Amino acid sequence: MSDDINLLSRVKKEATRAWAIGWKDIKVYYLSPPTLMFGIMFPFALFFTFTVGRDLSITEMLPILFSQTVFWAASTVGPVVIPLERRTKTFDRYLSAPMSLCSVILGKSLAGVVFGVLVSAVPLIVGWLFFPFQIVDIVLFSLGIFLSCVAFAAMGIMFASVPTESVGNIMMPMNFVRIPLLFISGIFIPIESLPPLGQVVSLFSPLTHTLILIRCGFGISTYPIPPPVSVCALLLSGLVFLLVSRQFHEINKRRE
Amino acid sequence: MTSAISVTELTKKFGDFTAVDKVSFEVEVGEIFGFLGPNGAGKTTTTRMLTGISSPTEGRAEIMGHEIHSFAAKERMGVVTDLSNVYNDLSAWDNLIFTAKLYGLNRRKREEKAAELLELFGLYEVRKNNVREFSGGMKRRLTIAMALVNDADVLFLDEPTTALDVQSVKMIRNLIRQLNESGTTIFLTTHNMAEANELCSRIAIISQGRIGAIGTPEELKSAMDKMHYLEVVFDHTPEDFISDLRQLSSVREVEQHGDKYRLFTLTPSDTLLELFDIVQAKGVKPHTVNTLAPSLEDVFIELTGQDIVHRGEFQKQKHGRKRGGGR
Ligand SMILES: Nc1ncnc2c1ncn2[C@@H]1O[C@H](COP(=O)(O)OP(=O)(O)OP(=O)(O)O)[C@@H](O)[C@H]1O
Ligand SMILES: [Mg+2]
Numbered sequence: 001m002s003d004d005i006n007l008l009s010r011v012k013k014e015a016t017r018a019w020a021i022g023w024k025d026i027k028v029y030y031l032s033p034p035t036l037m038f039g040i041m042f043p044f045a046l047f048f049t050f051t052v053g054r055d056l057s058i059t060e061m062l063p064i065l066f067s068q069t070v071f072w073a074a075s076t077v078g079p080v081v082i083p084l085e086r087r088t089k090t091f092d093r094y095l096s097a098p099m100s101l102c103s104v105i106l107g108k109s110l111a112g113v114v115f116g117v118l119v120s121a122v123p124l125i126v127g128w129l130f131f132p133f134q135i136v137d138i139v140l141f142s143l144g145i146f147l148s149c150v151a152f153a154a155m156g157i158m159f160a161s162v163p164t165e166s167v168g169n170i171m172m173p174m175n176f177v178r179i180p181l182l183f184i185s186g187i188f189i190p191i192e193s194l195p196p197l198g199q200v201v202s203l204f205s206p207l208t209h210t211l212i213l214i215r216c217g218f219g220i221s222t223y224p225i226p227p228p229v230s231v232c233a234l235l236l237s238g239l240v241f242l243l244v245s246r247q248f249h250e251i252n253k254r255r256e
Numbered sequence: 257m258t259s260a261i262s263v264t265e266l267t268k269k270f271g272d273f274t275a276v277d278k279v280s281f282e283v284e285v286g287e288i289f290g291f292l293g294p295n296g297a298g299k300t301t302t303t304r305m306l307t308g309i310s311s312p313t314e315g316r317a318e319i320m321g322h323e324i325h326s327f328a329a330k331e332r333m334g335v336v337t338d339l340s341n342v343y344n345d346l347s348a349w350d351n352l353i354f355t356a357k358l359y360g361l362n363r364r365k366r367e368e369k370a371a372e373l374l375e376l377f378g379l380y381e382v383r384k385n386n387v388r389e390f391s392g393g394m395k396r397r398l399t400i401a402m403a404l405v406n407d408a409d410v411l412f413l414d415e416p417t418t419a420l421d422v423q424s425v426k427m428i429r430n431l432i433r434q435l436n437e438s439g440t441t442i443f444l445t446t447h448n449m450a451e452a453n454e455l456c457s458r459i460a461i462i463s464q465g466r467i468g469a470i471g472t473p474e475e476l477k478s479a480m481d482k483m484h485y486l487e488v489v490f491d492h493t494p495e496d497f498i499s500d501l502r503q504l505s506s507v508r509e510v511e512q513h514g515d516k517y518r519l520f521t522l523t524p525s526d527t528l529l530e531l532f533d534i535v536q537a538k539g540v541k542p543h544t545v546n547t548l549a550p551s552l553e554d555v556f557i558e559l560t561g562q563d564i565v566h567r568g569e570f571q572k573q574k575h576g577r578k579r580g581g582g583r
Pocket of ligand 2: 300
């Protein structure tokens with residue numbers, strides 16, 4: 001009984017401290033130039049690149065936009081924050097603070113999740129005010145947005161766990177992964193028109209599942225993957241990214 | 257009674273290079289424990305391991321009976337790292353509030369504590385300013401203030417007084433004493449012998465990753481006194497002059513290093529007087545005369561009786577394994 005209470009109070013402590021880290025990152029880094037560029041400009045710019053001249057309906061276009069906002073915004077915050085905190089050695093503070101490495105990583109991911117959700121809210125509000133469209137399945141749509149933000153924030157943290165003090169050293173390799181992902185995830189080229197091998201590969205990209213869920217939310221499901229599979233895929237990739245991040249940080253602690 | 261800090265064979269390797277080599281010691285509750293050593297001795301590396309920032313390659317350590325990486329250990333300690341790691345994008349106030357959140361203080365306590373500490377460190381007037389604009393000394397003071405938010409049982413201070421002016425140094429030293437009187441155990445890293453002497457109840461001397469000696473400041477001081485010497489260069493030296501120098505009653509030992517003669521003495525002023533008699537008698541002129549206090553390395557050697565061989569070689573002799581590289 002008292003063990004349960006101890007566990008509960010411990011979880012509460014860890015959670016409030018993780019939230020403190022997330023909230024600080026939100027306040028300090030949301031308006032920094034790399035966040036604005038990769039987190040806000042990129043998704044909108046890419047959206048127009050992908051849609052202009054492609055005779056798509058608004059319902060076809062919006063899932064592409066949402067997939068871009070969650071993808072870029074959520075994954076950008078970690079790689080901006082962590083190298084700066086390494087440079088000023090403030091990252092060491094989390095390691096000596098009374099909280100587990102897991103909570104530190106979750107706290108760091110939090111800012112990315114919130115940023116992804118906020119940036120995605122912009123097209124939602126604008127679209128809702130000015131264009132006729134309907135979200136058919138609000139649950140799948142919300143899950144698609146939220147779980148993708150978690151997965152991509154965790155992906156950002158994973159890349160940011162590489163021990164470097166420069167933002168560029170993380171953004172560069174990460175863009176080498178992020179940009180190719182766009183091409184195999186049904187954003188630019190619909191999955192159905194990829195060759196069979198491409199279709200198989202695309203299922204391993206979390207971004208594919210983002211798009212599947214958001215499209216389901218809009219009532220278009222052209223690709224025969226049941227939504228629960230996509231939900232699981234996003235959950236799983238988020239978890240894997242977080243575990244890999246933790247492992248990286250453990251290794252860093254051993255090397256530094 | 258459990259020790260405040262208990263360290264067993266703690267080792268840190270960076271690749272082939274052993275920065276901290278099987279260090280063991282105990283710090284009792286209520287002590288101010290000095291960790292004294294020259295640059296590169298491994299002080300910061302040890303402190304980083306004890307505070308959970310870096311993982312030991314081997315060995316173990318406990319804080320108040322709790323394993324160093326545990327939640328319980330971290331809750332009980334405060335840390336001032338060697339660099340002033342403040343959040344440049346936050347105000348002084350927000351730096352303290354954020355740190356207090358990490359240590360789980362509730363809102364009222366956070367604000368009380370932040371105000372109290374800013375006041376104590378003379379930063380209250382500038383509490384709303386962005387820390388980026390602070391001078392090095394102000395950042396240092398803020399860093400120390402941040403380590404005090406959780407009223408830690410064990411406080412780690414890695415060269416806390418670097419970058420501070422005389423007044424601030426005095427204030428910090430008084431504060432360390434006060435904190436200690438109110439029950440805080442203090443682990444103080446420094447390369448300043450005077451500081452260690454003034455504050456600490458016990459001092460460990462570390463050099464090249466190994467603890468040479470642990471003792472009270474008195475023990476250290478008597479070892480240091482033995483190490484004072486005059487260094488003299490003469491214009492010429494007659495036959496067997498060195499044995500004449502050895503005859504001087506106040507001189508313990510004479511060493512010749514090139515044209516320099518080192519006269520080890522407990523009383524440099526007596527030696528100086530005796531020296532003048534002998535140079536007059538022998539018709540020799542001293543070119544230069546210097547009175548020198550021992551360096552940390554000298555004291556280390558005196559206390560341990562071990563010569564500090566080149567970093568690579570000592571361990572090869574002692575443990576038959578490789579050390580070195582990295583520098
Ligand atoms: N991350 C690292 N990688 C490789 N070598 C390191 C690393 N950190 C420290 N060292 C080496 O370990 C040794 C001990 O360094 P440490 O910083 O602990 O010394 P220190 O006693 O704190 O010195 P100082 O008085 O200059 O602060 C040094 O030789 C240093 O070059
Ligand atoms: Mg140091």
